[in-house]
Amino acid sequence: MPLAVVGASHRTAPIEHRERFALGRAEVPGALLGLAADGAEAVVLSTCNRTEVYLSLPDGSDGVEHARALLAARIGHDATSAARFFYVHRDRQAAEHLFRVAAGLDSMILGEPQIQGQVKEAYAAAREVAGENGPVVGQALHRLFQTAFSIGGRVRSETGLGIGAASVSSAAVHLAKKIFGSLKGHRALVLGAGEMSETTLECLRDEGVRTAIVANRTYDRAAELAERWGGEAIHWEEFAGALPQVDIVICSTAAPHPVLTVERLRGALPHGPRRPLCIIDIAIPRDVEAAVAEQPNVFLYNIDDLQQIVDDNLGRRRAELPQAEAIVGQGVEDFWAWYSGLAVVPTIRALRDRGEQMRQAEMQRALRQLAHLTPEDQLAIDALTRSLVNKVLHAPTARLRDAAGNGRGTGVLDTVRYLFELDRDARGPGDTD
Template identity: 40%
Template sequence: MNRKIILIGLNHRTAGVDVREKFALTDVDNFEKGLMAHCPVRECMCLSTCNRVEIIAISKRVPEREVVEAIIQYWAAVCKGSPEVLIDNTYQHRELDAVKHLFTVACSLDSMVMGEPQILGQLKDAYRKAADEGTAKTIINRLLHKSFSVAKRVRTETAIASSAVSISYAAVELAKKIFGNLDGTRAMMVGAGEMAELAVTHLLQNGVQDTIVANRTLSRAKELTQSLGGEAIQIEHLPDRLHEVDIVISSTGSPVSVIKAKDVKAVLKRRKFKPMFFIDIAVPRDIDPDVNQLDNVYLYDIDDLKEVVEDNMAQRQEEANKARAVVDAETMIFSNWLNSLALQPTIVDLVDKSEEIALRELSKTLKKIGPVNEKTRKSLETLVLSVGRKSLHEPICFLKRRTQEEGAAERFIDLARRMFNLDDETVPVTAHQNRKANTCTPEDIEHLIDVSKNKEQ
């Protein structure tokens, strides 16, 4: 297949939060358009979350190395970072490995929190945007829809999601370890997305007395507080209210810090240096890392939540093994579809060549037998086209069977194209000089056929 599936990404396993925030994509729509304009790709889609950035691309008919290099260079340029740093922290998957990896991501088997549902929603949002922008086409459309069905099958057939913790749950558990007891504490959520909603729910369930939700869009913050309680404020008023809370959990999409060290330093004085606990689950980070240098301040980022997550993950390893078996099976099913896609142009070329030959021979015959009426001409045309198509049934069925064998598609498609000379190649006169000289004119072939049939009789 000329169109190769290439996946390049970085995640919480390959890169620290400092690298992830550097190469996070804050304007995915324009990034995808730029990839299409500046890189040799036919289709693309990007996923950017707090724990990963993944770029899925379908290459044009150029060497894979050129595609990968172009994507890395463009990604680094957009993020104003070093291509070398990006290469050191990314992973690359091709063809079925890329398919399997994406299925694994959709099923949350590759998440920091195995079994969490947020990644599937994020993947659906990313696909919807790429489809709307026209960067996701035939192969990515099929690949993503298949990813969603694989994730659904895993959740139906396994218990991978049972007792799964979310990032927000892990953040609250970390807060409990610091404070011991959250009863009577006050908390602030910065951001009002799904992570914030989950965090507020967990905080309230664990005894937090009051919550404040600070968000750029006040109406969204009010929606959240109306359903869960608490007070909604505009994010610009955040510095004036920080002194009122003991716990701050931040999860916005801001490309720059929203809480500065100088602001927290002033807040500590107003609190008489009473301890404050900050959890930054955003990438890029919302809270200035220098906050951690202040006395009586405990700042944790998303990478610090791994210990809480790993305790929970051990319980679900058996279910994860079942889920991976589903992913393996579904990857092979998708492979069959990819192989059939690779075969389609060859089938079209076979039929076109057969019809061209049939109509050419019919034209010769009509010249010999003289004029016929239109009805007779159409009947003869239908006859020769039908004979041509039916003579291709067995070769096409053979190709469909053999191209579904692992690693066999390219070899058999190439053999068929050469056997039927579908690419109109001309054999050089100097080719095969060490073999017995044989001409291959149409007359020679007709003679060979007649001789062969006579011998058979």
């Protein structure tokens, strides 16, 4: 049973295709049952940056083609014309790919932490699906994914790959946390209701900011954003009055000139802010007059400051890559040693069954001719023949396991099957051409 992954990611497909490849939660069980119809094991991982099908296939399965067709159909192509958007990795490369994905090494933002949770969700969703051939996740994919989780955890705990903010919005949150510590219970004012404001607000909400006041030149848009995030909308003219109530201000308007000036700040806070005031200005051109930063207890950051943090952190993450790759490499070796061993198990079992059948047949024939033997003598002969068979088969069994471990399993398995006339049914997972 070979392993394979068929997928499309941010490395191979543009966003307009990726969003169509993506399978909704409700679509996954049907897709898994289709992929597992011929006895394959399957897991579908679908995020905004990748859609991948992991397969452990029975011999002769066309599961890879089936997966290709499934994905191609989602963008209205046939498998051939959509091939340029896909990658297919098999066996060791498939395992390595999953381990790199789970560790965040293949992510658009190196080391981003969400992917491990998404891989876990994909695995958990597949574990709940069972078809006519039983569960769609069997021994091979179970072990593959458990190893991936372990490697992902090790990379995060043993390297600095996940340290520091790696996007502008998370850098904004990181800065706010360096001032306030925990953001739970703090209040935010959002000026402008654009996409960046919303993304930053989302990050702040994730950190516990519960009160958000949204001001926008178009009140309806402010109300829409406030409703979506459980905040309060105010008219644009009122925003200065809200300043004394908040700890964090996010500015992202399209105004061609500063909307928050020293004069306006002093008007709202004549004695200066009583608590630290963190102002994140992500607008271009800037929304906040530079001199605002000189006010006591005011911490002002613009898009360049945030980008500097992101660049520094990504540089440090890249420096951790060799250590992370080494953990993945070790994980691939360990997994493949186990998986290759799994591949020879049916052949070893068949070999031992064949030996036992021959021993039983020969012993019965001999005992019929030696009817005068006492039960004790018969037991002694039984033990002798059993020992002989075990000794004869010990070396081939050990060599088979060794060959599987060092990548020569397929050739040796074929030879053993040929020499001992073993049944073709003895072929196992990973045992392919």
